């Protein structure tokens with residue numbers, strides 16, 4: 001069986017690691033990696049290939065930047081050509097990025113079955129580009145690999161046939177275990193930044209809804225600056241966020257109170273998270289990684305796809321995206337850290353399970 005896997009953005013390099021290593025250990029399965037180039041800076045892309053020992057992609061395009069339509073359209077054209085040349089049995093896509101949508105659409109129109117990993121997530125906010133990408137991908141996919149019960153229910157509510165939906169757990173948990181089960185893999189980033197266990201918070205911000213509105217971004221940064229009066233706050237700056245804060249006086253004043261660094265690699269981030277006191281983020285992945293490492297989280301968005309974490313008390317959404325409401329959520333998170341329960345995301349063997357489904361499905365159709 002030949003799988004062509006489309007990746008393009010930072011979280012996809014991390015997710016791809018779990019399956020790529022499982023495929024490498026299996027006989028009769030071949031994986032061809034295609035990197036759209038949506039993320040292209042060394043610290044947004046190449047560092048993950050090195051850290052996670054991901055194979056060099058056979059197809060490497062340079063299709064980041066531009067408007068959503070331009071980016072998706074150019075990727076669609078390039079991926080179609082690669083699919084025609086490779087004739088894979090399955091086109092596998094991860095998550096909710098423009099690269100996910102381009103890959104699934106190109107494959108579906110060529111009648112190549114699509115496997116969607118992280119299927120069924122919904123924010124119910126169609127103003128997010130990611131929500132559009134997820135819905136469309138789920139509706140053209142043949143295999144939908146759901147990470148949670150909630151995701152399975154979301155798909156059922158949209159009329160997607162049960163037979164195509166497989167609850168396999170979360171591949172991000174597979175990858176997080178690389179460090180949780182092997183603390184010796186932690187890096188020296190704490191020493192480099194002058195941090196010690198539980199004396200700091202870690203934050204990441206990159207969502208378009210936060211970064212494209214300088215006033216809203218300043219509210220978030222001011223809440224982080226206030227927290228920085230009590231504990232160190234480390235903020236690896238995503239390129240989109242860096243663009244918005246450059247030249248913004250409010251944001252600049254707030255950033256001066258924090259430790260701002262360039263985006264970091266997988267093991268540095270896992271190390272930072274592993275002993276942090278708190279995470280404050282708008283990332284989907286980081287909300288869960290914080291949980292896997294036993295760190296409470298405040299998510300600076302109006303909604304989250306990972307509702308289990310809110311129900312379990314590990315994650316808090318501020319009442320609104322204002323400095324005051326975010327500070328209140330931070331206060332509450334620091335005051336009442338909850339107990340641990342990772343079962344909501346499976347057992348860290350999602351990649352194995354999904355490969356079994358694909359192999360069985362493939363032999364069933366021959």
Ligand code: UD1
Pocket residue numbers: 009010011038039040041042044045064065066096097098099129130206207208239240284
């Ligand atoms: C994308 C995904 C989002 C995912 C996130 C992870 C979409 C719609 N969004 O958002 O689902 O959670 O990746 O980070 O696909 N840039 C650089 N260097 C890079 C990468 C990007 O300078 O290496 C710049 C781009 O030119 C752009 C901005 O950063 O101006 C944002 O990049 P973009 O590809 O739009 O995606 P993200 O915001 O990262």
